[in-house]
Amino acid sequence: MPDEPLIRLDWIVDNLGEIGRRLGEHIVMTVIAVIIGFVISFALALLVRRYHSLAGPVLAASGVLYTVPSLALFALVSYTVLILVRNVLTGLDSVPPDVSEAAVGMGVTVSQRLWRIELPIALPVIVAGLRIATVTTIGLVTVTSLIGQGGLGYLIVTIGINQFFSTPIYVGAILSVALAIGADVALLRIQQVLTPWARSRAG
Amino acid sequence: MVAFDHVTKRYSGSGEPAVSELTFTIPAGEICVLVGPSGSGKTTTMKMVNRLIEPTSGRVTIDGTDVMSLPAVDLRRRIGYVIQQVGLFPHLTVAENVAVVPRLLRWKEQRIRDRVDELLDLVGLDPATYRRRYPAELSGGERQRIGVVRAMAADPAVMLMDEPFGAVDPIRRDRLQNEFLRLQAKVRKTIVFVTHDVDEAIKMADRIAILQKGGILAQYDTPDAILAQPASEFVERFVGADRGLKRLSLGRVQDVPLIDPVIVHAGEPRETARKRLEEKGEVDYALLVDERRRPLGWIDRRDLAGDGTVDPAAATPGAPTLGPESTLRDALSAMLSSSVQLGVVVDERDAVIGLVSVDRIGEVLRAPVTAAPVG
Numbered sequence: 001m002p003d004e005p006l007i008r009l010d011w012i013v014d015n016l017g018e019i020g021r022r023l024g025e026h027i028v029m030t031v032i033a034v035i036i037g038f039v040i041s042f043a044l045a046l047l048v049r050r051y052h053s054l055a056g057p058v059l060a061a062s063g064v065l066y067t068v069p070s071l072a073l074f075a076l077v078s079y080t081v082l083i084l085v086r087n088v089l090t091g092l093d094s095v096p097p098d099v100s101e102a103a104v105g106m107g108v109t110v111s112q113r114l115w116r117i118e119l120p121i122a123l124p125v126i127v128a129g130l131r132i133a134t135v136t137t138i139g140l141v142t143v144t145s146l147i148g149q150g151g152l153g154y155l156i157v158t159i160g161i162n163q164f165f166s167t168p169i170y171v172g173a174i175l176s177v178a179l180a181i182g183a184d185v186a187l188l189r190i191q192q193v194l195t196p197w198a199r200s201r202a203g
Numbered sequence: 204m205v206a207f208d209h210v211t212k213r214y215s216g217s218g219e220p221a222v223s224e225l226t227f228t229i230p231a232g233e234i235c236v237l238v239g240p241s242g243s244g245k246t247t248t249m250k251m252v253n254r255l256i257e258p259t260s261g262r263v264t265i266d267g268t269d270v271m272s273l274p275a276v277d278l279r280r281r282i283g284y285v286i287q288q289v290g291l292f293p294h295l296t297v298a299e300n301v302a303v304v305p306r307l308l309r310w311k312e313q314r315i316r317d318r319v320d321e322l323l324d325l326v327g328l329d330p331a332t333y334r335r336r337y338p339a340e341l342s343g344g345e346r347q348r349i350g351v352v353r354a355m356a357a358d359p360a361v362m363l364m365d366e367p368f369g370a371v372d373p374i375r376r377d378r379l380q381n382e383f384l385r386l387q388a389k390v391r392k393t394i395v396f397v398t399h400d401v402d403e404a405i406k407m408a409d410r411i412a413i414l415q416k417g418g419i420l421a422q423y424d425t426p427d428a429i430l431a432q433p434a435s436e437f438v439e440r441f442v443g444a445d446r447g448l449k450r451l452s453l454g455r456v457q458d459v460p461l462i463d464p465v466i467v468h469a470g471e472p473r474e475t476a477r478k479r480l481e482e483k484g485e486v487d488y489a490l491l492v493d494e495r496r497r498p499l500g501w502i503d504r505r506d507l508a509g510d511g512t513v514d515p516a517a518a519t520p521g522a523p524t525l526g527p528e529s530t531l532r533d534a535l536s537a538m539l540s541s542s543v544q545l546g547v548v549v550d551e552r553d554a555v556i557g558l559v560s561v562d563r564i565g566e567v568l569r570a571p572v573t574a575a576p577v578g
Contacts, residue, residue, distance in 0.1 A: 096288070096290070096293075098286055098287075098288035098289065098290035099290045099291075099292060099293070100290075101286060101290055102284065102286055102289070102290025102291070102292075102350075103290070103292070104255065104279075105253060105255060105279060105284035105286070105363075106279060106280065106284055106303055106304055106307075106353075106354075107275075107276045107277070107278070107279030107280035107281075107304065107307060108276075108303070108307065109276055112307075117292060117294075120294045121292075121293060121294050123294075195294065196337075197293055197294045197295075197296075197337040197338075197339065198293075198294075
């Protein structure tokens with residue numbers, strides 16, 4: 001049909017339920033992957049902080065995991081881990097040494113130092129990693145539909161490409177991008193609310 | 204009271220000890236400044252008080268209790284700690300920074316709030332303005348002040364200060380030092396203060412411990428005694444060739460036996476004034492004062508010759524006036540640059556108390572120094 005428009009609004013209106021369901025799947029997969037990845041990364045980072053000799057093996061392993069093409073979720077999680085382990089560690093390392101020294105000298109215990117001093121100070125760097133991981137995961141979830149998962153990739157691949165029909169391709173792509181931008185902005189806002197101190201600078 | 208008893212610190216893998224057989228006692232309520240060149244173990248010595256570093260042998264005691272017998276965390280909460288880079292927590296407001304140790308000690312919220320406001324007032328920072336600010340919103344001097352009051356928050360008897368004013372410019376440092384001395388006069392903490400700056404040590408210390416390489420105690424005494432009688436060539440070189448001048452900054456005009464001035468009033472007969480001046484013998488000038496004994500100027504012996512009355516127009520104005528609390532250094536400086544080399548010491552109502560001369564200052568410096576007893 002040569003007169004076929006690039007985007008058929010009537011198809012969108014007729015399939016709002018389907019689009020919403022795929023968008024929901026996309027969000028759920030992203031959130032699960034990032035949360036699991038974050039928990040693993042966090043634990044690994046703390047382990048590395050405690051046992052410095054583990055730094056090499058952990059970072060190497062997190063890189064290798066990512067290259068293993070297996071279960072979709074596993075791939076998503078391991079990508080998040082790859083990014084976040086480094087960011088959590090960088091964040092914790094960014095705590096100025098005088099701040100840590102003052103904390104110890106004032107009688108702050110090891111765990112109080114971590115939870116009340118170091119992690120809050122590392123938060124902007126950790127959230128920066130979280131933003132990269134989330135945006136990337138949203139993109140990767142689109143691709144996972146190639147191996148039969150749902151999400152917005154389903155609109156693009158299963159309906160669009162397989163049926164030579166452009167509208168779902170556009171819908172899927174635009175929603176993916178919008179979701180990525182929205183998640184990025186939302187995380188940035190959350191970080192700004194949680195770390196009011198990081199914005200204030202002497203005028 | 205903080206006491207070091209044969210304290211040695213040896214790091215594994217290095218032959219020379221960082222601190223060797225230190226024995227000295229810091230009386231309660233005094234500032235003890237640890238001073239010495241780099242590698243003299245002054246910071247190491249200080250950190251053994253709150254166990255940031257633990258001694259290899261010997262004992263550090265606070266009021267008789269060995270610091271090693273207490274849990275490190277409890278010990279540190281009872282000792283104020285101030286470092287050069289301040290180390291304020293950037294994610295906490297000024298009030299939260301100051302409240303860290305009281306919170307660790309589980310004070311009631313209301314008590315913490317009152318204490319924070321009291322401390323901010325104490326260093327001249329309006330609580331309403333500063334309470335909610337973050338460290339990034341403060342100037343260097345303000346940060347330094349917050350660092351000091353944070354260390355005082357739980358009212359510790361002992362405070363450790365590691366070059367606390369080292370990171371600010373000289374003018375601000377002077378102001379912070381003076382402010383801290385005024386504060387200390389009120390709170391009377393036992394303070395271990397580390398610096399590499401001899402002048403700061405002389406200014407701040409009740410007692411100075413001079414350390415030399417390897418953490419050996421070269422001399423432990425009052426600043427005046429160290430400047431008057433350096434115990435070794437090392438100390439003499441370390442305090443500097445101008446130690447006589449440095450002592451002048453320590454002495455006050457009130458420490459000098461004042462000369463009774465010959466006072467004359469305008470309109471008084473020259474003959475009686477001349478007689479009083481001759482009886483006195485020591486000075487060649489009479490001091491002309493007004494009806495409230497405020498100095499107006501000097502009358503030369505020659506202007507009192509002959510008959511008639513004292514002529515105020517003959518007076519040489521510009522006698523430097525000094526308060527009893529002026530340092531001898533300021534007094535000498537004022538006297539050297541005036542025409543009559545005498546300083547007029549006045550009380551808070553500007554009335555003359557007496558005179559000070561260069562000779563009298565010299566006598567004070569030559570008098571033997573008796574060290575204040577420890578304890």
